[in-house]
Amino acid sequence: MTRQRSAVLIAGPTASGKSRLALARAEERGGLIVNADSMQVYDTVRVVTARPPAEDEGRAEHRLYGTVPASRRFSTGQWLGAVTEILAHTDIEREVIFVGGTGLYFNALINGFAEVPEISPELTLQVQQELEPLDEAGRMAMLVEVDPEIARRLGVADPQRVTRALAVHRATGRRLSSFQDDLQEGPLQGWRIERFVLAPDRDVLRARIATRFEQMFASGAVEEVEALLAKRLDPSLPVMKAIGVREIGDWLDGLHGREEAITLATIATHQYAKRQRTWFRNRMGDWPRLGLEGQPLR
Structure with missing residues (x-):
């Protein structure tokens, strides 16, 4: 009988101690740490993006940290593809620990990710420039007009997410929510999963x-x-x-x-x-909550 593979998902807002908790878990159980933060994948900016220091990376194996050139765009779909490749070459006995603050990455791990056509950088830039003078209410109004379901799912008009939704609609004529409704199976289907959101005071x-x-x-x-x-x-x-x-x-x-x-x-x-807290509350409300660096909440 094949042993069920095991993963730990550690999400939380910036500065909540996620990386330290993941490192302690990896050292305790010989686990593999995989980055689930959309900024920490890029090279050049280790300190600015609060990537784990080199000494921590030397204490346990870390993957997908600083592996993408700063000159590239690295989508959620590309991240998921890289994760799938890592899992395919990881010993099935080894615990895999995903840690980061990008909610979409965790959602993709469990629920899969819709295959959305590549959007040109020029169109993305055009949308960004249109959104730049708007406040959150203005961005949300534009999003509701184009894709009310995505607006409902996001809850907060994050500039990057709104840009993505508007650009997809202009490029394809389809709402991003319709692509997301065509989800493929996530790579952790059938795994034994522990999941936590760090929610410190x-x-x-x-x-x-x-x-x-x-x-x-x-x-x-x-x-x-x-x-x-x-x-x-x-x-x-x-x-x-x-x-x-x-x-x-x-x-x-x-x-x-x-x-x-x-x-x-x-x-x-x-x-x-x-x-980040708004995303976790709206989209990951059933995940157990822990305090700073994984301490029990009072």
């Missing part, structure tokens, strides 16, 4: 976020952004949207001071964490 999370960019500035974030900007990449690329890239870049250009750069990046991180 908001004040604790805010305090951790507040100190994050001070530490990043002291740990090489500025040098990373300098290296990234030296590549003169298309500003619409996902890696250029990583929190801290614009803020540090503007500081390097003399548009504001160091403390203001840190403050702006911290505010952006708070907003991102809020969007």
